[in-house]
Amino acid sequence: MDLLSEVIRSIRVGGVGSRLIRQSRGVRFSAFSGSGFHVVLRGSCWLITEDEDPLALAPGDVVLTSSGAEHGLSHVPCALEDLPLAVMGPIPPAPGAFDFEFLCGAYRLDHGLAPQYLRALPDLISVSPDPERDPEMRALVELLRADVSGPRMGTGATLPAILDLILVTVLRLWHERHGTAGWPDTDDPAIAAVLRQIHDDPRRPWTVARLSEVAGLPRTAFTRRFTAVVGRPPMSYLIGWRLSSGARLLRETDATLATIARQVGYSTEFAFSAAFRREYGVSPSRFRLSPAVAALP
Incomplete structure (x- = not known):
């Protein structure tokens, strides 16, 4: 039984969105119903959570919030409450100098919860795709970046498809590196x-x-x-x-x-x-x- 495919089908009922963000300090993302991810494009930053030590992130690293947990990204290690709350909306990247740049993508479920399979995973998952072994991730990130760079015809069709592919790829990579730990045992x-x-x-x-x-x-x-x-x-x-x-x-x-x-x-x-x-x-x-x-x- 391919439960990963079922995860995508289940979460697809949510609204999807994506945005390019540049930061010179950091930002905090409040908890939400759904799932989302960040892909670091340029610069380095730290993943900040309430209970875990800050985690260093480099260009190419991906963070998945499997069921919408609160978290932040910062240019230096800090406490989560020290970061300003992200402003909602399709806001273009701020001009001027920045310390790091990243892409956001999310499925927001205004009604209902993220699928049980995602809620069974750790709240936040980090993967570091290898450019040689995992070229598909680089290609998908470039597609997403192009799609959110400005108004384009067909974005309503392409954006959900790209987010689906990135989510599948991230979950595959995490699963390959961690085996069945934290993932429902579908071999039964x-x-x-x-x-x-x-x-x-x-x-x-x-x-x-x-x-x-x-x-x-x-x-x-x-x-x-x-x-x-x-579950x-x-x-x-x-x-x-x-x-x-x-x-x-x-x-x-x-x-x-x-x-x-x-x-x-x-x-x-x-x-x-x-x-x-x-x-x-x-x-x-x-x-x-x-x-x-x-x-x-």
């Missing part, structure tokens, strides 16, 4: 089989009993094993997947609410709407009308 064949069935056919009237049959395990053992691997009980995960699938369909298609409800496993649009509002805090129609491009700090 029983749980992988269940996830595949849920993802491929969410409309099926699944129960814990039916899912445990797919896994080939007794119900109690299956529930315990599924929860340990995935949520089976039915909670199923509901979350149905609703995130519905959110994607709301954003990516013109299908009616009744059609989407049936496609993701709800008998009526009213049942889907009630569940969607509980999960995302807004109605499906309001979610569909909300902007897909987010303002970044």
Whole structure:
């Protein structure tokens, strides 16, 4: 089961944004619902967090905030509260001298949380791609830099695709360097089989009993094993997947609410709407009308 692909599909319902920032001192990013990253382009800086020692960053280094944790970037080691809070909005880079330059990219989930798989990772991940071994990262960063350099036709289509590719590449690199530590164990064949069935056919009237049959395990053992691997009980995960699938369909298609409800496993649009509002805090129609491009700090 390729859970990394599912991570991208799940987080894609958020608004995306990117921005080039130049700093002569430093800046603090408040916590938010979603995921984002920074790529250092020029100069050196330090990653500042509340609880960890400052981490030195060099050009090419990437920091991923897997589930929107508060953090900062500074030209010298310091306390997080000493850094000024970033101003939100599509603000162009400040003119004049600077100590370091970096690109930001983020998926902002105004409704709902980052996928469980990202929330299971450390709050902040740092990777240092090798220019020889990882040339794709350099190419993606150049594409992103060109895309945010000024208004361009087609940015609404290209920006989400580039952010998807950068997120996948960062997670791959981190996973290669750290093995399975901190990453859901997707090598469990029983749980992988269940996830595949849920993802491929969410409309099926699944129960814990039916899912445990797919896994080939007794119900109690299956529930315990599924929860340990995935981080949520089976039915909670199923509901979350149905609703995130519905959110994607709301954003990516013109299908009616009744059609989407049936496609993701709800008998009526009213049942889907009630569940969607509980999960995302807004109605499906309001979610569909909300902007897909987010303002970044």
